[in-house]
Amino acid sequence: MAQSAKPISSPVPNAWYPTLSILLLAFGLVITASFFIYEATSSRKNRNLAKELTTGAIASIFLGFRSLFLLLFSGVYV
Numbered sequence: 040m041a042q043s044a045k046p047i048s049s050p051v052p053n054a055w056y057p058t059l060s061i062l063l064l065a066f067g068l069v070i071t072a073s074f075f076i077y078e079a080t081s082s083r084k085n086r087n088l089a090k091e092l093t094t095g096a097i098a099s100i101f102l103g104f105r106s107l108f109l110l111l112f113s114g115v116y117v
Contacts, residue, residue: 056112067101
């Protein structure tokens with residue numbers, strides 16, 4: 040049974056961790072900036088809660104995965 044066991048490996052190659060971290064940071068910051076621009080330029084009566092929650096959730100996902108790949112790149116295996 041020990042011979043049939045395969046080692047656990049990442050679905051993403053280790054060499055891609057720094058690149059993914061930078062790209063996800065860029066996308067996350069762009070979406071965060073669009074969220075802040077939307078909040079600053081729209082009036083209270085014209086705001087859409089669904090758009091705010093969606094934009095915030097997408098930015099949070101990108102920045103969260105960025106943190107994951109940054110930790111993996113630095114050697115902290117989570």
